[in-house]
Amino acid sequence: MGPERRGPDDLAPEPQRPLIVKKVIVQAGDGHHGGAWKVAYADFVTAMMAFFLLLWLLGATTEEQRKGLADYFTPTLVKLREESAGADGLLGGSSITDADAYPHAAGQTGTQALTIPRDSRGGPVEGGGAQEPAGIRARALQKEIEERLAADAALRELVRQVRVVATPEGVRIDMVDDADFSMFALGTTVLVPRAEELFATIGASIADLPAPIIVRGHTDALPWRPGVATNNWSLSAGRAEATRQSLLRSGIAQGRFARIEGVADRELLIADDPADPRNRRISILLLD
Secondary structure (H helix, E strand, C coil): CCCCCCCHHHCCCCCCCCCCCCCCCCCCCCHHHCCHHHHHHHHHHHHHHHHHHHHHHHHHCCHHHHHHHHHHHCCCHHHHHHHCCCCCCCCCCCCCCCCCCCCCHHHHCCCCCCCCCCCCCCCCCCCCCCCCCHHHHHHHHHHHHHHHHHCCCCCHHHHHHEEEEEECCEEEEEEECECCECCECCCCCCECHHHHHHHHHHHHHHCCCCCCEEEEEECCCCCCCCCCCCCHHHHHHHHHHHHHHHHHHCCCCHHHEEEEEECCCCCCCCCCCCCCHHHCEEEEEEEC
């Protein structure tokens, strides 16, 4: 017998395959081409421009102009009142019993009464207190020194070397060099005889005053010759000490001296001409 033959109807049916659906999402554009980063970058550039504009304003304006700008943008008391509660009312934001409507009102308003003496004229910073104002004392001292110098024919012409001024610290007496007079031998701490007499007159004028004393030496800005060991700092301090010694000899008590200072050419009297001889001076400060 030959092999068995099967017809098409005799073949077994094949199993059905599962249907696979692939879902593809197509974006309108790539993510890095969106517009959000542009907004952030624009904000950054704007902030940097404002920062550099601020730096330019700080460098191109004076302290007074910057203060004016700060005051312009600072809220005023009127604005604070207008923005407080009930600002549109009859009392403009305040009540009859309201102490303050400002920020930090507790620190600005006290609840205790103060009794101020009738003869009170303020503290020493304001120029008051029990003693006379520095301006009056300075004029009185200037007059006394001028009278003492005028009484001596040898010292009469030195009146122009002495200046008495009032300062926030007290009364200051300046003894100033000029082209025709120098208190010290050139480049030294040695007083010339006429300067010794001048300091004796100054000492007699302030001997009875109780104020502590500061002696300060000043020099001009002329350079020293190469190879010279000294300098304007040591010279000004040495001249201040020589002045202190002279005042001691004139009768000033040693305990009245608070300190001596040498400031070299850092506090010029004639700032436009550092070599001017008037920059060489001795200052005696009578402290309040």
